[in-house]
Amino acid sequence: MSELDQVRQxxxxxxxxxxAVLQALDTQGGHVTAEQLCDALRGEFPHINTGTVYRILQWLKGHSLVSETDVGIGVKVYERVCNPRHHHLVCLNCHRTIDVDDRYFHPLATALKQDLGFQARIEHFAVFGYCADCARGK
Amino acid sequence: MSELDQVRQxxxxxxxxxxAVLQALDTQGGHVTAEQLCDALRGEFPHINTGTVYRILQWLKGHSLVSETDVGIGVKVYERVCNPRHHHLVCLNCHRTIDVDDRYFHPLATALKQDLGFQARIEHFAVFGYCADCARGK
DNA sequence: CTCCTTATTGCAGCAGACTGCAATAAGAGG
DNA sequence: CCTCTTATTGCAGTCTGCTGCAATAAGGAG
Known part of the structure; x- marks a missing residue:
């Protein structure tokens, strides 16, 4: 819980x-929607609602503890940020999501930093396109 | 209008x-919201509504004629896809958006294609982070 | 030019994501 | 341990983006 102590400043x-939101994210693992989190928390907090959950998720996101991603299913999904970081490739045809290592994004981040001084914050990216199987068909 | 003829298949x-939506996007140039487009079109189509505009934008997006981007202002913005393509860096601190050339994203797309066979469709990316001025302060 | 099929529009309605405000409770100070 | 300040919650309401359905109109066939 050391990373949380820093936040308490x-x-x-x-x-x-x-x-509880952080714990629920750890327990469930992988992508979770705000609605799912809200349901999971209602055992401990019967009166909790989505408004509060969204606010907490924004706060966690601001502290780089949680990532928010649009994987093209019409709902945002949230995930605990952990090392090593990973990203997602989302197929526009079969809607499969493929995990991809962080190192693919390092050259981009480095180039933006060197050339433009821009410090990219790439916690969790979703790249849309066509997966190997579907690309063949197109 | 040759690209539109292909679409008519x-x-x-x-x-x-x-x-009219395409023309409005050309006229306005840069980022436009669905609401703005709807207002612009009401002169020609008094009964047009956002539902229709969103549907048309999705359709144009599917045909790679228009890009849809979340630049962190709470509303999606749309832009005519033109060559050379460009992307945006969005500062989480001062909310400035900086245009960035497509070539920064080529190595990523190439690597994903070679290693994983994934054909990335990077029409218009928004990378969040801190701009040179704001990164200094942090 | 007219008819016909069916993709698209307009409309109304809905879910996701967010916000203002009063009530609550975290945690600093005594 | 109690008090006090004020960040956070719960609630209700709002806006964005999307969808089902009946009415309309694009554009191919005759």
């Missing part, structure tokens, strides 16, 4: 709800 | 509304 509070 | 129709 500047008057930001580590509430039971925030702790 | 397979029974897809080139309606006045679709033509």
């Amino acid at each position: 500047a008057g930001e509070r580590l509430t039971r709800q925030r702790r | 397979a029974g897809e129709r080139l309606t006045r509304q679709r033509r």
Whole structure:
């Protein structure tokens, strides 16, 4: 919980709800929707609602503890940021998502930093396109 | 308008509304929201509504004529896809958007193709992070 | 030019994501 | 341990983006 202690600076509070959201994300693993999280938390907090969950997720995202991704299913999915980081390739045809290693994105981040001084924050990317199987057909 | 003729295959129709959306995108140039497009079209089509505009934009996007991007302002923005393609760096601190050349993304697309057979469709990317000015302060 | 098939529009309605405000509770200070 | 400040929650409401359905119109056939 050391990374959370850092966060407690500047008057930001580590509430039971925030702790529970993080724990739920750890427990479930992989991609989770805000709605799913809300349901999971209702056991401990019967009155919790999606508004609060979305706010907590934004807060966690701002502290790089959670990633938010649009994988093209019409709902945003959230995932605990862990090392090593990984990203996703999303097939526009069969809608499969393929995990891809962070190192593919390092050259891009490095180039943007060197040439433009831009410090890219690539926690979790979703690249759309066509997977090997579907690309053949096209 | 030759690119539009290709689209007319397979029974897809080139309606006045679709033509008008494309023309409005050309006229306005740069990033436009669906709401703005809807307003612009109401002169010619008094009864047009956002539902239709969103559907037309999805259709144009599917044919690679228009790009859809989340630049972090809470609304999706649309832009005519033109050559050379460009992408955007979005500063999480000052919210400035910086245009960046397509060539920065070529190595990534090539690597994904070679190693994984994935044919990335990178029409218009938005990379979040901190711009040179804001990165210094952090 | 007219008819006919069916893709597309307009409309109304819905889910996802977010926000303002009053009530609550985290955590610093005494 | 109690008090106090104020960040956060719960709630209700809003806006964006999308979808089903009946009415309309694109564009191919005759």
